[in-house]
Amino acid sequence: MLLLIPGPVQTRPEIRAAMAVDIAPWDNDFKAEYAAIREAVRELAGGVAGQHVCLPLQGAGHFITEAAVRTFVPQGHKLLVVMNGTYAERMARLAREAGREVVVLPVPDTRSVTPEEITQALAADPAIGHVGIVYSETGSGIINDIPAVGAAVRAAGRRMIVDAVSAFGALPFSLKDQPEVDAVVFTSNKCLEGLPGIAFAISPIERVTACAGQANSWSFDLADVYAVSLRAGPGSFRFTPPVQALHAFGKALEVYKAEGGRETRLARYRENARLLHEGAQALGLKPYLDWQHQGPIIVTIHQPGDPAFKLQDFVDALKRRGVLISNFYNTPVPTMRIGCIGDVHADDIRFALRAMSEALDELGIQRRNAA
Known part of the structure; x- marks a missing residue:
């Protein structure tokens, strides 16, 4: 069967075969494998060792998006969401149900938002602290111009959360070139062609530590993910991880590199x-x-x-x-x-x-x- 959906995607046989193992998540061999995966995806995001950190979370893209909103947007603060597709609507709902105040910027789902629209929206409401945007809207297929939007956010002195779930691994992104980004989030089962089960946020370490304690959720607190990794090491998980999916994702990263x-x-x-x-x-x-x-x-x-x-x-x-x-x-x-x-x-x-x-x-x- 040829699977033509925007995720979970069709995968190679060797990636699927990598799932057929039993693994103890606390085993030292697996801990080393998992730590290497975290380092590899941080590098793919243009992250710098010692400045940026990979924060994995079990579950789907919605989970990591909610975790990023909860972790980096203080409760009661305003989040501007660029509303040009279904997944932007979902980000807005996740934020509202987390107690964050959402301001919407309506844009047709047939084009990217412009930097001028971002600048005007931020100038109109100085209380907006963050911009939430979906890189690739799989409702329609449009791509938002993340570098251009980021430049406008940076010029306005605000922060940004990027939902790159269906973009990461194919479309360009560099955290070191976009210091206004608190988190770029993505999953294992889209353009990196792994299997479902694990999601990632890549974030500046100084922002993660500055936001400790404001998630109002233990499960979705990325600052806690980081704190545990400091105490127990980068190969540690707080809760039972999808070890087979992670093992297969390691194989997917090998295939990705081999492809070019x-x-x-x-x-x-x-x-x-x-x-x-x-x-x-x-x-x-x-x-x-x-x-x-x-x-x-x-x-x-x-x-x-x-x-x-x-x-x-x-x-x-x-x-x-x-x-x-x-x-x-x-x-x-x-x-x-x-x-x-x-x-x-x-x-x-x-x-x-x-x-x-x-x-x-x-x-x-x-x-x-x-x-």
Whole structure:
């Protein structure tokens, strides 16, 4: 089965095989392996030893996003959330339910926020201390310009939290070049092509220590994660870790390096996205985004306006042909989400396009443009 979703992604056999072991999380061999993973991902984020730290947390991207908000945004303080997609909406909800005051900056989900919009929003409310932004919105497929936004945040003297869950490992990011960032957060099962179960925040150490005690949660306190690692060593976990997922993630990092790292992986994803964007149009379908705004992580396509079209029927028809896509959408109008990341290559996208053509024919879809 060819898995074309924006995560968990299709993985290589050797990464899946790495899960088939029993591991004691306190074993010294595993502790060394885990400490090496923390160091490796800190370096991937442009972190500097002694200045930045990798803070792992069991669970999904929502967990690490909430942990970052709780840890770095004091309760009752204002967080500006750039609202141009579903995952921004989720960040806002996580913040509100954590007792943080959210100010929204509405932006269409068809383009990046501009630095000027950030500057104006921060100037309008000096009480805003942090900006929360999603790097890659997998509802629509847009990419927010994180360096440009960060420069505006830095100029205004504010702090930033970056949800890079579906971006990290492919799109560029450097903590040492963006000192306004309190945390960049991501997971093991997106562009680094590992398996689900573990999430990471990379943060400046001085900010982590300055924010100790304000998370109002033991489980989601990243300052406590850091404090425990100081006491027990970088190979320690506070609670039972997903050891098999971490072991597989170590293998995924080896594969990532062997492929050529971030630039090579990004080039592969971009080619996947180009083929899918152009191929959808050749089938008479309309991509949700113009190519100039299209990111390399996921291509979103308008559902055909033909009254015979039903998304689940289309998903099932594709699955019978060996291709699996999402059976839901996150845009204001009906769309289809097709991922470009994971162990997916150009020939896989061509295969998927043939399957899409056959599925549309099987379902008798004549009117393929959006309603």
